Amino acid sequence: MDKKRIAEILDEMGTLLELKGENPFRSRAFHNASQIISGVTEDLSTLVKSKSLTEIKGIGSGLAGIITDLVTKGVSKQHEELRSSIPKGVLELLHLQGLGPKKVKVLYERMDIKSIAELKKACEQKLLRPVDGFGAKTEENILKSIEQRERSSDKHLYPQALESAEKIVHMLKGIKGIKRCDYAGSLRRRKEIIGDIDILVSAADKNRSDILKKFTTYEEVESVLATGDTKASVILKNGIQCDLRVVKDAEYPFALNYFTGSKEHNVEVRSLARKYGWSLNEYGFTHIEESKSSRKGSKIPSCDSEEDIYKALGLHYIPPELREKTGEIEYAQKHAIPKLIELSDLRGTFHCHTTDSDGLSTLEQMVETAKKLEWEYLGIADHSQAAAYAGGLSPEKVHAQMKQIDRMNEKDSNFRIFKGTECDILSDGSLDYSDKLLSEFDYVVASIHSKFKMTEDEATKRIIKALKNKYVTILGHPTGRLLLEREGYPVNMNEIINVAADYGKAIEINSHPMRLDLDWRYVKYAKEKGVRIFINPDAHHVDGLHDVQYGVGIARKGWLEAKDVVNTWPIRQVIHFLERK
DNA sequence: GCCGTTTTCGGCCCGACTGTTTTCAGTCG
Incomplete structure (x- = not known):
């Protein structure tokens, strides 16, 4: 077991x-x-x-x-x-x-x-x-x-859905006769909330029944909802519905594009195809009957990949994360699609908990993993004393941890551990440590962990007061870090961003999946105002990386570039940023 | 059930909120 x-x-x-x-x-x-x-x-x-x-x-x-x-x-x-x-x-x-x-x-x-x-x-x-x-x-x-x-019973968080989907794709790829296999749908678009998992494979017709059988009898399957000639639906043991579709290999790029969505994006792409005199569906391009089209369709190019489909329509390739009808078609026509932030762009991170508070790994384990990821630095930010339920650190424990970090930094000059804290913003907007103690950290993440039932005005005031503290470097999870069945607190993000811009603070992306509309907008507005964004892994166990992926997912959709994001910067730039406080 | 001892058993992270009480128990983080 x-x-x-x-x-x-x-x-x-x-x-x-x-x-x-x-x-x-x-x-x-x-x-x-x-x-x-x-x-x-x-x-x-x-x-x-x-x-x-x-x-x-x-x-x-x-x-x-x-x-x-x-x-x-x-x-x-x-x-x-x-x-x-x-x-x-x-x-x-x-x-x-x-x-x-x-x-x-x-x-x-x-x-x-x-x-x-x-x-x-x-x-x-x-x-x-x-x-x-x-x-x-x-x-x-x-x-x-x-x-x-x-x-919320039919909604699942991205990391959980991803874990299941990757296992299934891995299992399917081991089956003889499968040519291509990917997960599609909202999961491929890296939505934070996933309804169900869509998986697509291409194979010869003669292999279809065998593939579907192996899928429906897979060990992670709890029950089979439906199974036919080309598709099957199951409920996995973790409660997520998973659909499998089998198509011919020539149809694969079209099916992948179709099932990746979003629906709104597909509508735009299909209407663009009509301007070329073609009709687009999940099987491919076809000519529109001449009587129904003002334009005679030109020769349909052969498409072996999604890139080919977009190219045929005069578009730059659009990554799945951007297929949300947020202007991506126009950007693709101008070949101005941004280079998205990848996990490999991360050079380090700042919101890590160790076993000193409520983390699952020791400081040494976290550092070791960060080095394996080829990061250049790691910021340790355990909880402050008010977060007693999470083992928040007393000033004495803070000093002990700082000494340990100094010793580790002396031993290895090629890797830098930053001394930080995730300091509670108390109910009156003051901070949970004295200014004297705060001044000893390399940086301070300030977050709210109490009294969530605030009005927008109360929450905004509380955050702004904390942001004005000169030792605060990063505002942690501004809209709350509560998931699915809980509610976050309402805040006026524009007001908060304005203050962050004036005081040179960074803001964390991590947020509340049910309220992402707010997060998107704030990320865009923060960029306009020149406020630095910090992708939050809130890592308790750094090799898990789930929260990091989640943060990267939102960053991509906010049309951020690596230069806008604090933890993609090289260490020199990070030190400069932290010293500026 | 675990820990750390004053080696045989007492103490075990806490503060705020809510809804039920009429001074507190239960829940949450």
Whole structure:
């Protein structure tokens, strides 16, 4: 059993213990162990063999026993017992915003509610309000949470969808008879929110049924929705729907273009084709009947790639990320498509958490990975003291970390570790460390982590006050860092950008996937105002790179160039920028 | 359940908010 699954099981055991009303510290030990295991870099079976699991801080003999069972036998008796004592649907109740273990326990034990559907019904029938600790408002909030969950159930974050899609593409490419294979759709366009995964392959007709069969019986498939001659739809174990289409190889570039979208982009491209006297669909170009076209179609060029299709229409190649009907056709006609930022443009980053706060990797591991990525520098920005839930650093711990960084920098002059902090912006807009301490950092990322239910005015004022602090270098996640089912806080980004421009601060891209319209616009406006952008990996485990890809995705859509982005600059330029504060 | 010892058991990150209370429990980050 792999590390990820073991961490999930330990986490689930912690939750089940909470639901059973066990000693909260006991359940916390399981949650804690889950975090620890997912951050362990050594091979677990090696640790089991050498009986050295208990040497890890936080893993005692009890947890070591459970982990050993999971690694060697694939099951744990304690886990099985816990699991059989609570219905699966009860665990799902915990995913609802506002419901924690105590309330869920009451719902299950007193009201016999075992699923979200049953809970919804009970709220609608106003059955909860007589129960101690519940009221009309609680019912209302629960219904709201259920509604929100239903709305986002068919939406998935880019990194999760990407991981699944890459595995499937890899599996398909191993099948004999497949000529080309890619994922298409919103995933290829690097949208932050993905509906479903579209995968396209080309193969000879005789191989189609074999390919579709291998796809529908793939180990990650939970259920098969439909399967036909040329396409199949499945639901993956992580809940994402995945569609596979098989086409002839000659049709492949057209199908890839068609299924990549966006729909709006396709409409523009197809209408452009009509001006050439051609009709474009997912199979290729065809001549428009002369009676239906004012222009007689010229000879259709052969197309073996998407580049050929765009070229045939007099266009520069348009990368998928820009196919959103945001003016890309005009840019392509003028051959003025920008060179997009690639992951390989990154020279370092500034928003990294280590195990000193809530990161999963140690400072040494983070640095080692950054060097492997051929980065030139790494900025360490652990949480400040107010973020106690995330292990925020006291001033003493900050100094200890700074000393460690100095020692590491002395040892290796070819790589630079910058001393930073992700300092909380407190509710009144002041910062969580004294100016004296802030002045000791190479740079300061300032972010909000508390009191999210602010009005736009409150949030904007709070951020602007912090931005004016001379030691702040970068504004962290300006619209909030909450994902999918949560809401961010409203801010007046234009006002914030104006202040950032006046005070020479950089702004982070990371944001809130549900509110990306705001992020796009702010990235464009920031560029106009000359405010530097910083792509946020918010890296807890730097080799994961998921958050980095996500940030790069938004940067590309904002038509940013590498020179606009702080962490694509060479180290000299970065030092100059940081010293300017 | 783990840790760190005053080696046999007490303490285990905290502050703000909400909705329920009538002084606090539960949830969140």
